[in-house]
Amino acid sequence: MGLRLACRPLKPIDARRAREYAKHAMPSVHLTRHLYTFFPHLEGQHLIVEASTAGEVVAALEKLAPGIGFYICDERGRLRTHVNIFVGKQMIRDRKGLTDAVAADDEVHILQALSGG
Helix, strand or coil, X not given: CCCCCCCCCCCCCCHHHHHHHHHHCXXXXXXXXXXXXXXXXXXXXXXXXXXXXXXXHHHHHHHHCCCHHHHHECCCCCECCCEEEEECCEECCCCCCCCCECCCCCEEEEEECCCCC
């Protein structure tokens, strides 16, 4: 005897509601655990920023947590060698200018490499 599930069909979203959602959607940002050591007020928060490039994500984080931008980028604004930024599942390619596009519904992950012996 099999299990039967009763499901009702989902209502389609009309075009107007879809546009409203898209207008308010913003990328969410996930940080490596190590960064919460230095910026504990960000821990446990759902980080959502208004940004269309990786550089704008870093700038928005800097407004939320002054100093985090220098942890991510060097004094010339380039991504530090031990830091990687992923937009979705793709690592960004422009480590110098951080011009990689970020869509409103993207998840951005900022990770630091582990080193040591």
